[in-house]
Amino acid sequence: MWKFGQPSGRRNRRGAAERNGSAMRRAVAAALCFLGSFLGMLCSLGFATAVFSSSAIADGPETASPDKLSFVETELGESREGYFTLEWSAVDGAVLYRVRDDANEIAYEGVATKSFQSGLSDGSYRYRVEAIGEDGQTIATSGEAIATVKHWGLAPSLTLFAIGAVVVAGIVFVILRGRTIELQQLQLPQAAGHSGDVSKLESAVDPGRNE
Amino acid sequence: MNMAIGLEEQLFGGVVLVSSVDTGRILSQEAGYGMLVLFGLAWIGLGIWWGRRATTYDGFAVAGRNVGLALGTATAVATWVTSNTTMLAPQFALQLGLWGALAYSTASFGLFAFAPLSGRIRRLMPHGYTAVEFVRRRYGRLGSIPFLIISLFYAMTWLISMAMAGGKLLNALSGIPYEVGMTVVLVVCVLYTLFGGMYAVIGTDFVQSIIILIGLVVVAIAVIAHVDVADVHQQLQADRPMLLSILFPAALMALFNNMLFGFGEIFHSNVWWSRAFAMREGVGPKAYLLGGLLWLPVPIVAGFLGLAAPALGIGVSQPDTVGPMVAATLLGTGGALLVFVVVFCSLASSIDSLLAATSDLVVNDIAEPIAEQMTSVQATDATKRRWSLFAIIGLGVITWCAAYPNIGTLATVLFFAGPMVGSCIWPIIGGLYFRRSSPIAACAAMVAGTSLGLVAYFAIGWFVASLVGAAVSGVVFLIAMVLYPDDFDFNLLSDSPDAPIAVQSEGVAPIDPDGRGGMVGDIRGGGETR
Known part of the structure; x- marks a missing residue:
């Protein structure tokens, strides 16, 4: 189980253990990173070896068979x-x-x-x-x-085509209408600002602005 | 786009192992290794460079929520151009003709549709991290459990399929052994995502998107210069008439199916939500719109390669290899190098996005809730940052273990994602715009849509599964919303441990509080609460 923020009193008593655990986790992470880097280096730089060991997966025509030429499925x-x-x-x-x-x-x-x-x-x-x-x-x-x-028959194909068109039209309608109403909602506080409604503007805290 | 709608094992993740000069080995093995080392080191270096700013969890997971328009657009384009886009779009055209090429390009509509959603998501959840977090807050456990299952299924199968496609593509293009190619692609992506998080992902996406678009422009110019459209038309008319037919039944069914698949993929996937959270306020809608416009011509150009193959006299043994074959035929060695680089960039831009977005899911939607439940203490920023590292390494290891045996049948599992993601469309847009959307409606829509979509997949074919899933899900969602309405307060979504809940804000006001129109919940106080 990973550690979470602890109350300060307990944190003091368990500080050493946490530091040890943290160090251990960092060590594991570093080891995994190293392993990853090693694998990457091995794979990237070891191509000379791989050249010799590469199988002839894509070397020219298929493996020949002495059998006569025939389709797998006739x-x-x-x-x-x-x-x-x-x-x-x-x-x-x-x-x-x-x-x-x-x-x-x-x-x-x-x-x-x-x-x-x-x-x-x-x-x-x-x-x-x-x-x-x-x-x-x-x-x-x-x-x-x-x-x-x-x-496939044209009738079922065109039916499914029409169903698809209706579903897509429904999705687009919901999004566009939602966007339109949302924009109207967003413009309301601005309009209030222009008319001098300061108290309303102050209450309209925008949590989206976290920069 | 990760259009997982293949037909047989051969369509897996982009391209299969090929064994003939007409379908692969457009590049020597030495050149392939050289490119792999060059670009692998470049991505890791750039990832570390960009990632030096990721000192906090917010920085690591959502790039400080300060991504601008250029980077935002680039990451949307690069992520959506997967290896499947460059491989499956030509295949679509070769299988389903003009409708097929058009059908694949409709995936850009998903980006267009997500543009306004991204703005609303950013305003509703200014401190959010994942799509599952939204569903959990919006619908509670009833909605979030099926959604989390679908999200993880989709993310993991996409991740594994991309890693496998990487190994197979590099082998097919240059003869690099599958195990080596798959491992290198995965390790490179894990390393730079590990060091830089979302900063590195978006930064490398910027470079990758430029390379991909330049590559495709060069291919498009080569196609226009070398191929006579009249010849292509004549050849197709004579030998493959249905590819030009407006009334091609399977292609007609595939058109909206593919569009809905794209909607479902983007609306539900945390890959796209995490970018919406990462972009500066007001940037998301523009970035997704521009990203869609830039992406739109990609499958059309790639699709034309498929249609041009017969006119060029290229014998096609496997349809998913037709794109590289035509590009290499038209451009020679230079074209082969270009194809290799574009494919490598496509793979990396998708794998890094998946690693980052899925690790966010693991940290925020699995580890953190469980830990909170067990200890009643909230995880600190540093703890979550540390969990992310372990999550990325863990995802990389799981992916490598699943991809290493190269089991072809694993590919078919990915194809089930179509109805699953299709069934998430209505719960997402309903949850974002309707107060009435209830947990029962969301859960029932996802379960019914997925189930009947899978039935359609087996009874009819892949080209109707997403369509049926989305249609059934929509009907069930609307009926259940009427029968079991909720009265959700959207302000609850802005809740954050770091910021107090705003009592009333301009950005999170419920849409249509006066009950205009039937599309929004207008029974405040009268509905069922969760």
Whole structure:
């Protein structure tokens, strides 16, 4: 339990103990600060060590697998927001992956084994992915992955949009009206001052002014 | 803005671990370490320099209540630009199109709305320290217990998520190991907050906000110079038509949801209340208004990066990395350095604010009331100052322990904050402006709003959770206020151990004492008392 302001008599008797306790707490605080500083210095200045110990978390393509190229999920289910992520297995020797849609257009090209698709209208979408080797040749092709997009209905969406608008309007109304009335209240004493109502001004102590 | 409305584990706190050249490693590891050391030492040095004035608890916690307009505006901007702003805004645009970019930018409306509130807060509680303190004085235990739970949940999950995002972002951008990046970001922020308190937080926020805004202006110029808007439109029209659609259902629902999330985050969080207390009388409204105006274009610029990615032929594997990828593609090595610095500043400006504001909660709303109850003696200024140091170190240690294992599923917990903070909006503005607002109304609104908001989160999606939470909370609050009205005397809020309660003051007069309009309590003496 930390110490609080004590009555003066007790404070005298317990002064030494308090000073000891206070010194102890300061010591603990200093130790923690030192530990923090040490950690900071260690982390900041020890980057040379970290360079060697850093894991290859983000080093180029995903870890390759000897398995054939395939989507993690071939049936992606129904997206109600028009976006989804395609994910596939990595392939040995692949330096690039290319995702094509059912119109044979390139939907993604990169070294990651994921592709984020968004902004799609209602409908069914089919994709396949190709693994490209160092010589630029296709070294593997996956089967199809199918995703369906069916957006939320407009009626519930517009209803929630309207509810949101009403709630925001209500909040803004309360704040603006409150502010207006508050300003009127604040101006009252000033008006009284101009009219010479000194006694009213003197009683209107503003606790907000503590400077 | 800390828009915690991700979809899957991958959306955690800004960016996830990436493992491909198209999604990360826009900077060499050596350069990353160099920047980290340079800026880390700079923040600590500046924190110590600014913090030398924090000799009293008032100085440490609320910067002597004397912060001016420039610093006040800068701290609002810097705190609201989190790593999520630079990462999630492009993701929003890529997921929800133009509505998505617009939805994210509506978070600035939270700052606009808080502007008048900050002035009233400052006048009502000239000696106040925290938002929970207001709720405790206004609603008693019935209101303050759920509010404290929500506040601590939000603050801790935001703090942990920022620390984790720091580790992941630095790893993604430059390959610095997660543990090292997370630890350095956290330790740097803990150290300068520890030495300088709110003085250091606001001072470093000033520098950080300038760096962030310069970085974003450079990126915006690069985007305008390199990207043809007509090409972007054409590409999106062909491949991603819904991103341009006005009638995009999920995006329509997300618009007000995001706005209310922003309102809830700002209205309830002590990060914003502590700044309102720290600013000089009359500065808060102007500072928050200017801060909102400066923040408004940030997600629009960042959002355009997301929309430009398809036109630039950038394959997106994970949507939250699209912003840095596009910036680095457009600006090369210089852009990569800029992205790194902006991200580091965004992280630091949010983490330091959270450490300072949450330590105030711990000292004023947990330690002090418990100690007073146990000893019946009020804590001295020096004691509270000492508690703050332990609180900041403790928060840092807890955050580090929670963030170190890098548990992805922890991220999903943060997403629950949407309905929680949404349900706090009405109890806060009602408590500030209505005499009738009662403890029962506040408690019922927070509990019902949070519960049904979470139901909506699971039944429909993240893009309606805050909206449902705020709407339900508002209805419950108004009904309960009619059924169980209070008759609160706002002068009670100005009570302070250091200053006697003013009998009647110009600044704390109850609004509408004559009962004008139905928005304020007008049944003086006839209502239920707490």
